[in-house]
Amino acid sequence: MPRRFGAYGGAYVPETLVPALEELARTWREARRDPSFRRELRTLSETLGGRPTPLYFARNLTRRAGGAEIWLKREDLVHGGAHKFNNALGQGLLARRMGKPRLIAETGAGQHGVATAMIGAALGLRTEVYMGVVDMRRQRPNVERMQLLGARIHPVTTGSRTLKDAINAALRDWIANVRTTHYLLGSAVGPHPFPSLVADFQSVIGREIRRQSVRAFGRLPDLAVACVGGGSNAIGTFHPLLATSVDLLGVEAGGRSPRSAGAASLTRGRPGILHGTFSYVLQDADGQVADTESVSAGLDYAGVGPEHAWLRDTGRARYLAVRDRDALTAFRWLAQDEGILPALEPSHAVFAAVREAHRRPSSQHVVVTLSGRGDKDLEVVRRAPR
């Protein structure tokens, strides 16, 4: 399990957290070699999570794009409505193995909070979720779901009151309660071993894409597209494809206007240290982390996973930013062309995928990871200017 991806990654944390991070890395090294752990992970992924998720040919969206075939990897059909389940299940099992009775999590869009609350309930672990009050307002349905699932919500009122500040609050809780609590970090960010661990648990997405695309159209896709906030669904999509010739495209949130940096750390940020990892960060000249803005709470984050920073620098993956307006457009395309309500996060990826498909011949195949469903976003979409 790599600690660094080129220069990126590492573990920049207070000393108090170091033993817990080492314990987590050790537990995962042992668990992944333990057949009974792997069997339980697979069984629960299938019977509770609903895996494998289908790879769906979006015929009408393909017609709209007028180029390469567009296929959707339906992570929106995972239990809870997003890919977040894959990682929450894996880390929940590790927490139980470490004997930690309490889970804490941060959440932006609420999808990771919901997934953690579900796993907490299923595995009998007490669950508490930190969420910025700005996000609680715009993702209300998920707040209610978490509460119904038995999780306690801690509203975060400091800083920008979004995902970044929820992570700060969760880290502070962890520093105080590290002996009894597992911090179930929801994205491929944070100190080692989290970026590698989350990538491992999310790689089921890319493995299924590999298998299913060969079965569906006889070969690997030409391009795989996924949205990137912290980057967990993207790294899960990309990882099993890294050693192939498939083009990889990560799509960040471009925010409201072309002048805004949005939340596009990789395309508009600079290398820096945030939340325990060295990666790209939106920041000012003094290294203060910038406030971000995006229509999608789940992408609204100033940092990004360190492996993406490395994939960007090496050129193995390309990254671009899609603006709010275009994400909303893609949301409506998918709703009306395919009868699927996507979350606003993967709507960014869908927009980029349609544009890419348009530029490619009809003999090619574009797979886009539909990381979550859009029920949580109906209010935001209803209020958005058309």
Next chain:
Amino acid sequence: MRLGDALARRTGAGPYLVPYVLVDRGRSRRLGATVRALRAGGATAVELGFPFSDPIADGPVLEAASGRALGRGTSWSDLRRGVRVAAAILPTAVMTYANPVWRRGLDRAFEELAAAGASGLIVPDLSWEETGPWRRAARRSGLDLVLFAAPGTSLDRVGRIAAQARGFLYLVARYGTSGSGAARSARELRPMVDAAHRAAPKLAVLVGFGVRDRVTREAALASGADGVIVGTALEERLAAGASYGELTRWVARLAR
């Protein structure tokens, strides 16, 4: 003067008291008089904090203070000015998070702080494994890089960290962020203090996080530590507008 000389562990010296003061553009004119008041009360050195947008090791009091300071436009140049003022009065260590220093460039940041008169640097989110380039930059600039030990740190690791720490070893007294909750008991801290002293006999061990009055200070020193750091309790007084005389008297009660 190097931090390690000001705080060196030797017979008859100490116990040391190092207060923490956040650099804040809104109170920059009072910084000199504040540090003089701390010295008059018996402070050995001062920790100057540079605010960071995401201070994960700070409790609510220091986090709010950071937010206020940034809201008033506190910048890296304010830090350099603050160091020049404070270092003329007491040996001065700068405390800030990794990113502001990294963004500046390690060598450039260290040189600028050393040129302003700083003696050391304290970075609470820099775990020991990541300190290599930082220790090299510190050596080049003549700054002492302070390292941390915490309640869960194994004794073997405490020794290895102490051997590479310069200035002093910052022993975090308890699980949690700065300013809230009780410190671990002296009995629990003592083996760590001893391990550090064995590995680095001349290096002072200072206890911070949870030291806020004479009782908590006595408890910390009973572990065999060479001194204490007070942050939150002082910030509460500064934020409440305590007079210089009150600060001096408060520090004097703590330092005696």
